[in-house]
Amino acid sequence: RIRFGPLTKKLRADSECFVVDIHVQAMTFFSETKHTFPAVKEGEGIPTQQFLLAASEIVPFFDVLGPTAFKPVKSDISGNIKRLQEKYDTSPDSLATLQSIVDSEMAEGKEKGSYSCTVGLLWLKRALEFIYVFLESVSSGEEDLVKCAHKAYDQSLRRYHGWLVRGVFNVCGDGSGT
Numbered sequence: 616r617i618r619f620g621p622l623t624k625k626l627r628a629d630s631e632c633f634v635v636d637i638h639v640q641a642m643t644f645f646s647e648t649k650h651t652f653p654a655v656k657e658g659e660g661i662p663t664q665q666f667l668l669a670a671s672e673i674v675p676f677f678d679v680l681g682p683t684a685f686k687p688v689k690s691d692i693s694g695n696i697k698r699l700q701e702k703y704d705t706s707p708d709s710l711a712t713l714q715s716i717v718d719s720e721m722a723e724g725k726e727k728g729s730y731s732c733t734v735g736l737l738w739l740k741r742a743l744e745f746i747y748v749f750l751e752s753v754s755s756g757e758e759d760l761v762k763c764a765h766k767a768y769d770q771s772l773r774r775y776h777g778w779l780v781r782g783v784f785n786v787c788g789d790g791s792g793t
Contacts (some may be wrong), residue, residue, distance in 0.1 A: 618660050660712025663703045670739060673746060680749075680764065692742045695735035702732045744771040 624717050650668035653732040655661055674693055677685035702719075710716050717733050718725040749767035758761050 656664040663699070663710055663713055663716060664707070665705065667696055667700050668711060670743070673743065677747060680760070688742065695739040698730070698735045698741070699732050707781060709756075710731075741772055 616747055650665065650672055652663050652669040653665045670692075674696070677689040677692075699713075701714065702716055708718060713736060717726065717736065720731055720733050725731050728734065745767045747767075748770045749763050751768050752763035753760070757766075
């Protein structure tokens with residue numbers, strides 16, 4: 616939650632001075648989330664379940680950007696989360712960290728398949744980077760959401776997409792904020 620305060624305001628009544636502290640809390644999309652991304656400690660892995668719960672709460676953010684324009688992105692992220700969750704559910708104890716999922720697929724020689732959890736995790740990380748750059752642009756004062764979306768795409772995803780997907784994003788990105 617964002618907290619502005621305390622702001623102090625003096626009020627006078629019958630020659631006495633009262634001090635009132637005003638605490639203002641701005642509710643945002645992110646202040647309503649129940650799960651947060653785990654802090655990463657050196658030498659420890661990222662807890663799979665906590666990461667996936669936090670990532671799941673990010674998905675509705677794309678509805679804020681534009682439910683129609685970002686539907687393919689939202690679907691892709693949801694699919695990657697689902698794929699990782701299904702893998703985790705097969706053996707929660709041995710797949711307790713994201714690294715253990717990658718290690719498991721590497722041991723099976725499945726880490727490079729288009730439907731692998733490793734590839735899904737990589738694209739999920741890229742999508743989270745997109746959101747980070749987008750929010751960073753907005754918080755720096757840029758009011759044009761289309762500019763923010765294009766900047767985020769250019770810095771996070773563009774280099775991984777071919778010309779066709781780049782064109783699709785240009786159409787989707789221009790529909791954000793509507």
